[in-house]
Amino acid sequence: MSSERQKVLFIGGLPRSGSTLIEKVLNELDGTFAVGETLHLWERGIRDNERCGCGDLFSECSVWNAIGEEAFDGWDNVDYERMIDLRWKIDRTRRLGEIVKAHHSGLITQEQDEYIEHLAKVLHAAAKTNPGTEVILESSKHLTTAALLALEPSLDVRVLHVVRDPRGVAYSWTKKVKRPEAEDDYMPTYRPSRSAGRWLTDNIGFELLGRSVKQETVKYEDFLEDPVSVINQVIRLAGLEGSPPLDFLSDTEADITATMHSVAGNPMRFTKSSTITFKKDEAWRKHFSKLRRAQVAAITAPLLFKYRYPLG
Numbered sequence: 273m274s275s276e277r278q279k280v281l282f283i284g285g286l287p288r289s290g291s292t293l294i295e296k297v298l299n300e301l302d303g304t305f306a307v308g309e310t311l312h313l314w315e316r317g318i319r320d321n322e323r324c325g326c327g328d329l330f331s332e333c334s335v336w337n338a339i340g341e342e343a344f345d346g347w348d349n350v351d352y353e354r355m356i357d358l359r360w361k362i363d364r365t366r367r368l369g370e371i372v373k374a375h376h377s378g379l380i381t382q383e384q385d386e387y388i389e390h391l392a393k394v395l396h397a398a399a400k401t402n403p404g405t406e407v408i409l410e411s412s413k414h415l416t417t418a419a420l421l422a423l424e425p426s427l428d429v430r431v432l433h434v435v436r437d438p439r440g441v442a443y444s445w446t447k448k449v450k451r452p453e454a455e456d457d458y459m460p461t462y463r464p465s466r467s468a469g470r471w472l473t474d475n476i477g478f479e480l481l482g483r484s485v486k487q488e489t490v491k492y493e494d495f496l497e498d499p500v501s502v503i504n505q506v507i508r509l510a511g512l513e514g515s516p517p518l519d520f521l522s523d524t525e526a527d528i529t530a531t532m533h534s535v536a537g538n539p540m541r542f543t544k545s546s547t548i549t550f551k552k553d554e555a556w557r558k559h560f561s562k563l564r565r566a567q568v569a570a571i572t573a574p575l576l577f578k579y580r581y582p583l584g
C-alpha cells in the first residue's frame with residue numbers, strides 16, 4: 273500500500289438526491305476516477321456478477337479485474353461472504369454509535385478494522401491501476417460507510433453531502449425503477465413517510481459527521497441552477513490540484529465522454545457518452561397531493577429551514 277494518503281471524495285446523502293448526475297460530471301474531470309458504491313462491491317460485483325457502469329459484467333470488466341489483481345492478487349482471494357456479513361453487521365445506520373465512539377477514542381474494533389482495510393485496499397488499487405488518478409470518487413452515499421472510511425489513516429476522506437428537497441426525494445422513492453444490471457429487479461420503493469424519516473435522520477447524521485470530517489453540503493437544486501460554481505466548489509473540497517478544464521460543462525448542459533466503471537448505483541451511471549441537459553425535476557409538484565407534501569414537510573421541518581427549503 274502506498275505510504276501517501278489517497279484522496280477520496282465521498283459522495284454522501286440520501287439516494288435519489290441527484291448525486292449520480294453530480295458524480296458523472298465529477299468523473300469527467302481530469303484527475304478523478306469514480307468507483308461507484310464499493311459498499312455493494314462484495315455482493316453485487318463479486319458474488320452476483322452484475323454489470324459495471326461500462327456495461328460489461330463485473331467479471332469481464334478489465335478495469336475491475338486490474339483493481340482486484342492489484343488489491344488481492346485477484347478477486348478469487350477475497351472471502352466475499354465474510355465481507356457481505358461484515359457490511360450488514362457494522363456498516364449500518366443503527367451501528368453509528370459504535371463508529372462515533374471509534375472516532376472519539378481512536379480505538380476501532382477488529383471487525384471494523386478488517387472491513388475498512390478491505391475497502392481501503394480497493395480504493396488504493398483503483399487509484400494505482402488508473403494512471404493520473406488524484407482523487408477517487410466513492411459514492412456509497414451511506415453515512416456509516418463515510419464514517420468508517422474516515423477512520424482509515426491511509427485515506428484522506430472529504431465528504432460531499434448532497435441534499436435535495438425532501439418532497440422531490442420522497443416522490444422519487446415512490447416510483448418503480450428497473451435496475452438494468454439485474455434481470456427482473458427493481459430499485460426499492462418507500463412510502464413518503466418512511467423516506468421523509470430517513471431524509472431527516474440521514475441529514476442530521478451527516479451534519480454530525482461534518483464536525484470530525486472535512487465536509488461540504490451542496491443542494492441539488494443549486495447544482496442545477498449554477499453547475500459551474502458548484503463543481504468549482506467541489507474541486508476545492510476534493511483537493512484536486514491545478515484547475516482541471518471545465519470546457520465540457522455549461523450552465524445548461526454537460527458533454528459526457530468518460531466511461532464510468534462504477535460498481536452498483538443509480539441506473540443513470542450506464543448512460544454512455546452523451547450531452548446531459550440540466551433541468552429541474554419537479555414532477556412531484558404535479559403528482560404529489562397536498563396532503564403528501566404536507567406530511568413530508570411536517571416530518572422534515574427541523575432541517576427544511578436549515579437548508580432553506582420552503583415549508584409549504
Ligand SMILES: [Zn+2]
Pocket residue numbers: 324325326327328333334335336532533534
Ligand atoms: Zn467497467
